[in-house]
Amino acid sequence: MHKFLFQITVFIYFVSTVGFLVHIITLRKDAERIATVVLSVGFGFHTAAVLMRWFVGGHPPLVNLHDSLSFLAWAMVGSFLLFQWRCKLKSLGAFVIPFAMIIMTASSFQSKEILPLPPVLKSIWLPIHAIICLFADAVFALAFCIAIMYLLQERQIKKKRLGAVFQRLPSLETLDAMNERCLTVGFPLLTLGIVTGSIWAEKAWGSYWSWDPKETWSLITWFIYAALFHQRLTVGWRGRKAAIMTIIGFAVLVFTFLGVSLLLSGAHSYATWLK
């Protein structure tokens, strides 16, 4: 049943993706409205799928790659819907939703079997740590999309090419402000994610920090975002530099999320387990 719900979700997200793309190409307002409604419906199905999986498996569905990617996409769509509801950003959907769609597709290629939870992961800290981290990742993914939009728009204005792309993207300052907003939400979440992870590590392995690759790379990611956060507050770094930094930060984040699990081995990767 949860697999079926998942598949329906993927299909609905696909329809919504098409809607957002149609909107950005034709600028038809109704396309965007329909896409948002469809997306909300998809989000409902996705929520049901995650809950069903939790119920069937008896443990939070945050353990293997399929789960993590699916939850990440869920958090992205959720953040996006919240974001669009609070402060509407033109054309954002056409960047974020295809991205979420790719993550869902990647997730659907992973094994969807629910395996019994390894004893070491049986802890209340599993959902706390994983959910916080994945939400931080989702918010940074949003920031990444906004940074890409900023760089695109910045380039148009700098090069004085005021054509189709220029018309479709929001103003620079709006994009920059939204980037900052994502950072002020994402950075505390990331910090909290690392702190909860550390507490859990102490309970499970007996030490707060053991320099396994996941931990190390999380710290590197944290430092990059910390630098960006600091520079913004003190020197007033903004615009292009801030956007580039956001993209670099996200690239490192992706490596921490995927690369470390798939390429490097350590205490965090129970074979192909966690993340």
Next chain:
Amino acid sequence: MPLGLNSPQIVLLGVNHNTAPVEVRERLSLSGSNTPALRLFAELPSCEEVVFLSTCNRVEVLVSTNRLDEIRESITKLWLDRGKMDSNTLQGALYEYHGTSAIRHLFRVASSLDSMVVGEPQILGQLKDAYRMASEAKTAGLVLNRLLHKAFSVAKRIRTETRIASHAVSISYAAVELAKKIFGDLTGKNGMLIGAGEMAELAAQHLIAGGADKLVVANRTLSRAVELSRSLGGSAISLEEVGDALVDADIVISSTGAPGIILSKDQVKRIMRPRRHRLLFFIDIAVPRDIDPKVNDIDNVYLYDIDDLKGVIEFNKAEREKEASKADRMVEAEVIKFMAWMESLNVVPVIQHLQEKAEAVRQKEILRSHKVIESLNDEQQKAMDVLTRSIVQKILHDPIVYIKKGAQKKNSEMILDAACSLFGIDGLEDTQKLQDKCLSDANQDKTIRKPSPN
């Protein structure tokens, strides 16, 4: 009985910026005459209804007439007599539209598709004024009232549903539109004018209208700066202070007559740190340029000179043209709808005749039985009257509904013919044919002269 024959025709005669030079347009506006031009046209015997539009780019007379053959002659005669011009000039410049094409032309004018700058908004207001004058003078009736109201709603729809007016086509407005793409909202942004030229002043006014907050004017002669800053509600500084004042400025419009560059890349680079790298937008409309073009290379600084802005405008004009073809399709759909309404006017006389005939039959039959009826008391007589009336009405109800509906369809003529022969409406066939002939002639768009394409 005058049936259908007098079905009104819409005719439009006029000149615009493409067909006639300004001297001709001036004369045709008949502004020198003591009597208002509208009144002169309304007094023509061939004019049923008339609206007279005169703007700096066009002079047009829109009439609803029953005498298609006379209308052109009487209007041109009036123009020639009152405007004191020779016939050849007028005939060369004049365009004339009938029926469908007149409606189409009016809709295009109202929607600013026929304007010199496509999408400019003034024409709709001017047309509304023209219509108001006509309705105050009671020269607009059933047909033109409806036509003009339709034109206004078409124009409004085109304005909201296409992006025909959404691209700036003047330098100062284009500059402000660009500023909005950089800063989003201009509220709380600070403007700066370097040099107090006319164009800079215009752009500054656009900035203030866009919500910009403070305005600083820097000029070589401080008195002029003070004067301008007062009228715009800002403060004045000398040219030497520009470097420091840049720290607080967001949008800088430069238009001095200086022979060389007055703001170098280094000067701008230096102020970026104190301004905490906030975005800075320079608009250099001076020739020769005031600001070093390399300023555009600094991060978070954007510099547009007059040629860049002209490029933007050229692009925007092309965009408007593209939107215009979308608008033309919308106009076409509305023209068809309006023609359907015009044609439905034809059924009115048929229905009238049908009702009159039925009433005549009823009266005749009552008269025939008057002896019986007179023997009844008042109440019974009244009931008799009501009864017969309602029988007639009930019987006619469905056919009338059918005719009304049929008038909107393609085969309306067939339906009208059928109705006439079914109910044996005398003499109608002949008049009907005449009327149909008039109508179909008009529908063939007897455009005598079309304006040359732009």
